Amino acid sequence: PARRLEGIDKNPWLEFVKLANENEAVNLGQGFPDFAPPKFATEAFQQAVSGDVMLNQYTRAFGHPPLVKILAKFFGKLLEQDLDPQKNVLVTVGAYGALFYAFQALVDEGDEVILIEPYFDCYEPMTKMAGGCPVFVPLRPASTYKGQLMSSGDWQLDPDELASKFTPRTKAIVINSPNNPLGKVFSRAELEIVANLCRKHDVLCISDEVYQWLVYDGKKHISIATLPGMWERTLTIGSAGKAFSVTGWKVGWTLGPDHLLKHLRTVHQNSLYHCPTQGQEAVFSNFERELKLFGQPDSYFVQLPEATQKSRDHMIESLLTVGMRPVIPQGTYFLIADISTFKEKMPDLPGSEGEAYDSRFIKWMIKNKGLVAIPVSAFYSSEQKKHFDHYIRFCYVKSDSTIKAMDDKLQQWK
Ligand code: PMP
Ligand code: GLN
Numbered sequence: 020p021a022r023r024l025e026g027i028d029k030n031p032w033l034e035f036v037k038l039a040n041e042n043e044a045v046n047l048g049q050g051f052p053d054f055a056p057p058k059f060a061t062e063a064f065q066q067a068v069s070g071d072v073m074l075n076q077y078t079r080a081f082g083h084p085p086l087v088k089i090l091a092k093f094f095g096k097l098l099e100q101d102l103d104p105q106k107n108v109l110v111t112v113g114a115y116g117a118l119f120y121a122f123q124a125l126v127d128e129g130d131e132v133i134l135i136e137p138y139f140d141c142y143e144p145m146t147k148m149a150g151g152c153p154v155f156v157p158l159r160p161a162s163t164y165k166g167q168l169m170s171s172g173d174w175q176l177d178p179d180e181l182a183s184k185f186t187p188r189t190k191a192i193v194i195n196s197p198n199n200p201l202g203k204v205f206s207r208a209e210l211e212i213v214a215n216l217c218r219k220h221d222v223l224c225i226s227d228e229v230y231q232w233l234v235y236d237g238k239k240h241i242s243i244a245t246l247p248g249m250w251e252r253t254l255t256i257g258s259a260g261k262a263f264s265v266t267g268w269k270v271g272w273t274l275g276p277d278h279l280l281k282h283l284r285t286v287h288q289n290s291l292y293h294c295p296t297q298g299q300e301a302v303f304s305n306f307e308r309e310l311k312l313f314g315q316p317d318s319y320f321v322q323l324p325e326a327t328q329k330s331r332d333h334m335i336e337s338l339l340t341v342g343m344r345p346v347i348p349q350g351t352y353f354l355i356a357d358i359s360t361f362k363e364k365m366p367d368l369p370g371s372e373g374e375a376y377d378s379r380f381i382k383w384m385i386k387n388k389g390l391v392a393i394p395v396s397a398f399y400s401s402e403q404k405k406h407f408d409h410y411i412r413f414c415y416v417k418s419d420s421t422i423k424a425m426d427d428k429l430q431q432w433k
Contacts, residue, residue: 027144031397038382039391045424047334048391050199050352052264053329056417057319060263063304067297074296081284082110082272083299089306097110098244098255109284110294113269114229114258117283119145121225121254121273124282126151127300130190135176137355137398137407139199139227155400156184156205160346168335170347171203171354178212185216191223192216194243197230200355200398200412202348208247214246223279229258229271232320233416234350235328241302243278244274251276254283259302261352263319264416268298289299327352330415333422337429338413345413352416355395359409377406384411 032049035092038045046053057060067074078084087110091102102108111117116421118141126132129151136157158174194213196205205213217224224243231240246254254275260266264366273283305319312318335345344357364378370379377394384390395410415422 021182022282023148023150025106027147027369029067031140031393035391035393037382038385042385042389044385044389044391045428046391047417047421047425048393050414050416052352053267053421054264056264056322057415059308060265060301060305063299064297066304067300071225074300076296078296078299080288080292081105082108082294083296083303084111085301086270086299086306089310090272090274090305093306094255094257096272097255098242098250100244100250102274103277107274107280109273109280109287110252110299111271111287112291112294113260114227114256115141116226116269116291116294117254117256117271117273118142118225120283120286120356121256122149122151123286125223125279126190129170129188131148131186132190133181133184133192133222134135134400135193135195135198136400136403137198137200137395138193139195142193142195143400151190152188153400154184154186154189155403156181157403158198162270165252168345168347170350171201172202172206174203174346176209176212181212181223182216183349185220185222189220189222191225193225193227195227196235196243197240197348198394199351200393201346201354202351202353202355204234204240207241210241210243210246214243214249217252218248220356222252224250225256226253227256229256229261230351230420231257233324233327233352234261235331236349238349240350244355251278254279257420259298259305263302264306264323268302270294270298270302274290320390327416330417330419330422331339334413334425341429341432343411346410352414353412353414354415355410356392357410362409375404377411388432390425 035048039048087104087108089109091104095102122145126149130151131154132146132151133154136155143153161173226243234240244250244255254273259270338345342360345354348354368383369380375396377396392411392413396404396408399407
């Protein structure tokens, strides 16, 4: 294998998706909705397949023209920028595609990239594949458990610690708000600290905002690109998979200034060249609808978080009954739950040599309790994994029947 693949052959999704499929367990692991997407979305896809025959052919390399136009219009408002559909929007194969292009296009051999722990796992191998060096900085849980549940907002960056990670070699920082796996939604004040450092040290920001519509309790999502001086140094990444509950469509995008996006286009034109046409046409129709309904009760971006918040609250209640302590998420598909009491009671669960406790616990839970989750240590650097092996991540963007099945399993467990 090429040297750039050294040390990145392991992947948590491979292992836990396989376990979920092999066992008759309630799957609260990998993040995907198991309910039907909204009707308007699937109808738009059907129309794209059965309508204009030219939609069976290649479309524009950097994004299907109607899609880039509507994305420019829709996000231009949110990002407070006059977006040029040709220059400021690039369509990719999912947000994964957008992230991969960002690292390949902008991170050079020896460049440092700051990753905030816990982080969506792919940022680390993607930094390394580009020849870069990940530099980690933790979100620190504010207080110890005092009878009250913690919120993901209680996990914060130490501003001085963050500042100490910026060096002359720092090329970029990755911000993921709302954050997978914690569900943290960064406040304006927190984003300002990051933005000030980016400006001071002339650092780029890769902002993964795939969960931007999934925010709860009246919280507001803020795009870091809207902060002063940030537009010109930020790539804002989104995903139709998360926006419309269609993760299998794999339509994603990056929004940003032309002087950055042109390099991502160079990666694209020399690798995939096109993204599938029909999914892009369908996503165009969906955004056309959402633009008309923006902020109104019929908007999917209004309805989805309302429904998801209910599932979140249901799951929190259920997990408490067996003695897990969920960290209340402000956003995303996920929550993490503290399993320290189990670690104290059953410290010696079987597992492979050096396997983190959370991973061993989940394998035990799948077999004995019929529930699948994801170990939170998978979202930490190798040095930190052992300090965060007493949390597991659950996905609550699930149908009522799945949530009910979870409830039944937890009632039996009690
Ligand atoms: N970023 C984050 C934070 C994610 O959780 C995911 C997983 N869905 C992605 C990016 C990738 O998104 P996509 O499925 O659109 O490639
Ligand atoms: N983003 C999803 C999650 O965090 C899926 C990741 C994956 O399957 N690679 O669960």
